[in-house]
Amino acid sequence: LEKPGVTEGFPFGEDTLVFKIGGKLFLLTGLEQGDSFNAKCDPELAVDLRERHPEVKPGYHMNKAHWNTVAMNGSLTRRQLCDMIDHSYNLVFNSLPKKLRAEIKL
Numbered sequence: 001l002e003k004p005g006v007t008e009g010f011p012f013g014e015d016t017l018v019f020k021i022g023g024k025l026f027l028l029t030g031l032e033q034g035d036s037f038n039a040k041c042d043p044e045l046a047v048d049l050r051e052r053h054p055e056v057k058p059g060y061h062m063n064k065a066h067w068n069t070v071a072m073n074g075s076l077t078r079r080q081l082c083d084m085i086d087h088s089y090n091l092v093f094n095s096l097p098k099k100l101r102a103e104i105k106l
Contacts, residue, residue, distance in 0.1 A: 005104035026092040039088035
């Protein structure tokens with residue numbers, strides 16, 4: 001992902017690609033299947049997205065109040081998928097200490 005401060009890695013095994021900002025997870029996806037991703041989400045928005053889109057489910061193997069699993073089956077637009085990823089990134093970025101946020105923004 002081309003976002004400031006993002007790192008990628010495989011802390012959960014070679015099939016799960018994890019994206020972090022400031023050392024905190026905000027997105028992960030399985031490489032073998034590659035048809036869904038988990039994204040952090042504001043709890044109220046998470047419920048709203050699940051109610052409006054059957055492709056959005058409570059986060060698989062994650063805190064279901066704060067994470068969604070999003071199926072990339074062609075039903076959601078690219079813009080909708082990008083918006084969910086951007087929301088996840090911004091949510092985690094804004095939770096970082098002020099000093100770290102300033103360093104990342106440089």
